[in-house]
Amino acid sequence: METKTAIVQIKNLFKSYKRGNQIIPVLQDITLDIADNEFMALMGPSGSGKSTLLNLIAGIDKVDSGSVSIEGIDITSLSETGLAKWRSSHIGFIFQFYNLIPVLTAFENAELPLLLTGLSRKERKEHVEMALQIVNLSDRMKHYPSQLSGGQQQRVAIARAFVTDPAILVADEPTGDLDRASAKEILDLMERLVHELGKTIIMVTHDPRAAEKAHIIRHLDKGILNANTQTSL
Amino acid sequence: MQILKLLFKNSFRHKLRTSLTVFGITIAILAFGLLRTVVSAWYAGVESSSASRLVTRNSISIIFFLPLSYKEKIRQIPGVKDVSYATWFGGVYISEKNFIPNFAVDVKTVFDLWPEFVLSEDQKNAFIRDRKSCVAGRKIAQKYGWKIGDTITLKGTIFPGNWDFVLRGIYKGKYKSSDETQLFFHWDYLNESLKKTATNRADHVGWFTVNVTNPDLASDVAAAIDKTFKNSLAETITETEKAFQMGFVSMTEAIVIAVRIVSFVVIVIIMAVMANTMAMTARERIGEYAIMKTLGFGGWHIAGLIFGESLIISFIGCALGIAATYPAANAFGDAMSTYFPIFNVQRETIYMDIAATFIVGIVAAVFPAWRAVKVSIADGLRRIG
Numbered sequence A: 001m002e003t004k005t006a007i008v009q010i011k012n013l014f015k016s017y018k019r020g021n022q023i024i025p026v027l028q029d030i031t032l033d034i035a036d037n038e039f040m041a042l043m044g045p046s047g048s049g050k051s052t053l054l055n056l057i058a059g060i061d062k063v064d065s066g067s068v069s070i071e072g073i074d075i076t077s078l079s080e081t082g083l084a085k086w087r088s089s090h091i092g093f094i095f096q097f098y099n100l101i102p103v104l105t106a107f108e109n110a111e112l113p114l115l116l117t118g119l120s121r122k123e124r125k126e127h128v129e130m131a132l133q134i135v136n137l138s139d140r141m142k143h144y145p146s147q148l149s150g151g152q153q154q155r156v157a158i159a160r161a162f163v164t165d166p167a168i169l170v171a172d173e174p175t176g177d178l179d180r181a182s183a184k185e186i187l188d189l190m191e192r193l194v195h196e197l198g199k200t201i202i203m204v205t206h207d208p209r210a211a212e213k214a215h216i217i218r219h220l221d222k223g224i225l226n227a228n229t230q231t232s233l
Numbered sequence B: 001m002q003i004l005k006l007l008f009k010n011s012f013r014h015k016l017r018t019s020l021t022v023f024g025i026t027i028a029i030l031a032f033g034l035l036r037t038v039v040s041a042w043y044a045g046v047e048s049s050s051a052s053r054l055v056t057r058n059s060i061s062i063i064f065f066l067p068l069s070y071k072e073k074i075r076q077i078p079g080v081k082d083v084s085y086a087t088w089f090g091g092v093y094i095s096e097k098n099f100i101p102n103f104a105v106d107v108k109t110v111f112d113l114w115p116e117f118v119l120s121e122d123q124k125n126a127f128i129r130d131r132k133s134c135v136a137g138r139k140i141a142q143k144y145g146w147k148i149g150d151t152i153t154l155k156g157t158i159f160p161g162n163w164d165f166v167l168r169g170i171y172k173g174k175y176k177s178s179d180e181t182q183l184f185f186h187w188d189y190l191n192e193s194l195k196k197t198a199t200n201r202a203d204h205v206g207w208f209t210v211n212v213t214n215p216d217l218a219s220d221v222a223a224a225i226d227k228t229f230k231n232s233l234a235e236t237i238t239e240t241e242k243a244f245q246m247g248f249v250s251m252t253e254a255i256v257i258a259v260r261i262v263s264f265v266v267i268v269i270i271m272a273v274m275a276n277t278m279a280m281t282a283r284e285r286i287g288e289y290a291i292m293k294t295l296g297f298g299g300w301h302i303a304g305l306i307f308g309e310s311l312i313i314s315f316i317g318c319a320l321g322i323a324a325t326y327p328a329a330n331a332f333g334d335a336m337s338t339y340f341p342i343f344n345v346q347r348e349t350i351y352m353d354i355a356a357t358f359i360v361g362i363v364a365a366v367f368p369a370w371r372a373v374k375v376s377i378a379d380g381l382r383r384i385g
């Protein structure tokens, strides 16, 4: 197995939530490296802290202690605004429930992250059309989310996630709400993003079929990352 | 630009809710506008009255008269430019409900003292020549379809009998605030009749109107006039026309204050309605705002969306409300012309509409925006699904 540089480096990460005056530990001493251009699946029972870990990698939640370095940047040291700016160019998100803005068309949804860049209208149009072509939805650009199937909506969401060309995509149960055929389409698409566009994908999933697609599967149980690393390539 | 598009699309997402809120604001702005107009109409007499004109009346009460002989004595007081006089006639046109302010006046001086009533030279001369003639304001002539040469019959209430006057002139108001609903006729004509029927009232007038050479000295002149008639048979009270008019208005001041308060209460109520709409809207979209934050949109973007939406809805309602205010005020003014000779929507009222709308839009969005900005992304995302 060739050694790749780690794009994500997590060291001694702790995270807990407060509920009232009770402190609930969620993640305990997580240390994890994820190589560049990796497709990693994160599995584990419900409530084990998968989403929390994903959110911390993506910079939308704060660690209690430990460090999260992405492409050499320790994102735990960034300010709120610094993080927002960082997210807009370094991370793409894919959610279980697609989370498109219902009043915007497929095109406009995919364009949304580009509004924060300095791109001209014309350049944005080119990027969005390209992204929608990759997810095979060129003929649905003017459709609203309610006019699309679940699988199609998730493909729009994926286009939105990589339209800014981030190195890393995080996906929280991306096939959790889809039928088997649509799920396969989404997984194939994610695989292509890794192989053809060189993305690194970290995917939380319950679905063994989804995990099969990944190069690496890590298990999280009660906030502790299992040591054994399964490689399924 | 795309963000603006999202703003507009968001505003009309819940068509029924937005429509009802817009409708509420429209009604509130309309009500506010009409109430403010009622208040300004109430003060129209005061507004249009002059600070350089004094009114001299009997110190006991306005219903007691003053001898005409006072005129020359007043004229000789330093600082007095012109003196005119009038008597409230109180005649009724056809029926009691047709209220027309009508006065017996000194025809030679009346238009000198009230330059805001504009009458052509021809009509003025015709009026002065014809002892049994009258002049009426444009609005009232229009209302009753009077034309020059028509005979107008007033039924006397204070001075019994039917009084016929030939309309010789129709005056126009110089300003928007000038009263165009009055009717003037010859005091001489009234006096001749009184000489035959009520001799004790003859050669007496209701009040004198005095024009001063310098408005700054108006109070000195007023004091001098009252001093002149001190200890005489009929003592006088002299005050500026404004104060004189204000005296009438202040009797009803409590009502005006009530109307004013209600007009602001209307705005406060609509503010609560709008705040409720925005709170509902923002609560529903907490997840969406979290998604946008995830994509890198900052607190200012989210707050901008919420404030923008609130302002869009408020100002659509405001625009409709203002558009409705003019026809509504016209209709109201026509129906109420008896009580409000001047019923114009003031420009200040429109400015206040706009200011109130702005405040409503901002206040309604403050709390929802603050919450949407403050909620953490992780919490916001958990509300989805």
Ligand SMILES: Nc1ncnc2c1ncn2[C@@H]1O[C@H](COP(=O)(O)OP(=O)(O)O)[C@@H](O)[C@H]1O
Binding pocket: A017, A018, A019, A024, A026, A044, A045, A046, A047, A048, A049, A050, A051, A052, A053, B378, B379
């Ligand atoms: N914002 C939060 N406030 C309080 N508790 C939370 C919060 N987010 C997650 N938790 C708790 O942390 C634990 C892990 O949650 P999560 O990461 O969503 O698990 P998973 O995605 O593996 O199902 C759960 O017990 C959950 O209730």
Ligand SMILES: [Mg+2]
Binding pocket: A050, A051, A052, A172
């Ligand atoms: Mg989860």
